[in-house]
Amino acid sequence: MATLPPSRPCPCGRTGAAQKPLPFSGCCGRYLDLFETAPAPDAESLMRSRYCAFVAEHADYLLATWHTSHRPASIEFDPGVKWLGLEVRSHRQLDATRAEVEFVARQKAPGSPAVRLHERSRFVREEGRWYYVDGDIA
Template sequence: MAACPCGRADARGRPLAYAACCGRFIENFEAMPAPDAEPLMRSRYTAFVLERADYLLATWHTSRRPSDISFDPGVKWLGLEVRQHRLLDATHAEVEFVARQKGAGSPAVRLHERSRFVREVGRWYYVDGDQL
């Protein structure tokens, strides 16, 4: 039972397994959409850790989706902290987070972002974000 890279824990503070957390969305994209913006953001972080470009592209809103995604070799993701999740209305939300990573031979860096999400036809999508 491998812990989910997003770091989510159960009520007792034990790390959730990948299959019980982000894995259910990443591995079952068509049948199991993330229920709101925070689990979508967490699953997208996990997809970066696992280099799952297919999931990242599928969960990126078409208005901002890149044509492809590449991953920097040697990057190690060090952790995720969700600072805030705000539901703005029934179809818009924001998630503020800090993700840490370290490149091969370089110091660790933090990505602090407020991400915007939109819900369309029952599915949440990442739109874009502002670095903080």
Template sequence: MPQLLSSQPCPCGRTGPAQKPLLFTNCCGRYLDHFDAVPAPDAESLMRSRYTAFVAGHADYLLATWHTTQRPASIEFDPGVRWLGLEVRSHRQLDATHAEVEFVARQKSSGGPAVRLHERSRFVREEGRWYYVDGDIQ
């Protein structure tokens, strides 16, 4: 899996002022590198940081941010997969503790065609932290 450098643009594609890409360290890196101290502030930020964790192969972060009712025992990464980009289509705050994020993530397996994963994900907030619960493939 690729090693993300603090000086690189964040894989999640979030932009800042003037639509310039945010650097990994100023975007998802702060959540991945400091999960215990710096939780994602909203469901969209958690979803973006989980995409970045898939790009970088951070299974520990993915498991820690998966709600316990749905969390798998482990995560295996396919070493031939290359993540190509993320598009957040919508972020809906349903109430103080529930949210949905619709996104499209693109990936390519070595020797295979590019594939789009279009999902409407559900998130829950517990004790000040957002967790991924599950999602519906669109």
């Protein structure tokens, strides 16, 4: 697992006042570092924090935030993959316990061209915590 410096701009790309990037510690870092006490407040925040978990190769967080109905037994990371950016295209709250987030994430593996993952993800909220269920690749 890689360590992301707390003061670096959050890999998820979220901005705050004056469109300045939020620091990792003030954005997704709190969800990764304080999982037990600081759940992501909405599906979009969870999706952004899961992107950061891929950047940091934080398998425990990814598994913990994956709904048990679709959670894999383990996660393997491809060596040398660099995550290049995230664009959230839409976030829809369907009701109090269901939401969808459409996003494009870019990555590059060594010796290969960069690729885009365009997905419409589904999330559920159970006992006050959001979970990734699954998604459709666009």
